Amino acid sequence: MLNFSRGQTPLVVATGNPNKLKEMQHYLGDLGWSLELKPRELEIEETGTTFLENAQLKATQVAIATGKWAIADDSGLSVNALNGAPGLYSARYGDSDAERIDRVLRELGPHPNRSGQFICAVVLARPDGSVALAEEGICPGEILPSPRGAGGFGYDPIFLCPRLTAPTQK
Numbered sequence: 001m002l003n004f005s006r007g008q009t010p011l012v013v014a015t016g017n018p019n020k021l022k023e024m025q026h027y028l029g030d031l032g033w034s035l036e037l038k039p040r041e042l043e044i045e046e047t048g049t050t051f052l053e054n055a056q057l058k059a060t061q062v063a064i065a066t067g068k069w070a071i072a073d074d075s076g077l078s079v080n081a082l083n084g085a086p087g088l089y090s091a092r093y094g095d096s097d098a099e100r101i102d103r104v105l106r107e108l109g110p111h112p113n114r115s116g117q118f119i120c121a122v123v124l125a126r127p128d129g130s131v132a133l134a135e136e137g138i139c140p141g142e143i144l145p146s147p148r149g150a151g152g153f154g155y156d157p158i159f160l161c162p163r164l165t166a167p168t169q170k
Contacts, residue, residue: 014058014072051121063125075120081113114143
């Protein structure tokens, strides 16, 4: 069990993405961590063959480089009809969220199988680089024919998780 004094333990979020920092603050803000982005000059090459391997690379290398606890995630969209694409290349499937979404929708076209899943791996590393926690989760859903909603980022506008969607009122 990991116990920390409220606001006393720095935790480096192994990303340069401020949206990820906000997301992590939402989930971890009340657990006694003081979250901060990784140093801008510290780049970690994602050479893993799975989301879990990439998250581990980022967390352990950032922990060692900063001498602080580090947390990293690696996640992406896997579309069944596209043989798992974009998968590990989700962030590099285009130059912007809009381009990535357009590419998935264009490649999927009118295909009747619109099933897919978000896959997310999270790794927490100690200051010496050893792994304290490593988990992977899968959220099944379907790809919408066009973007909808507001407030999300990445592939959120085209991903529907039926078990989390409220039934339509009649």
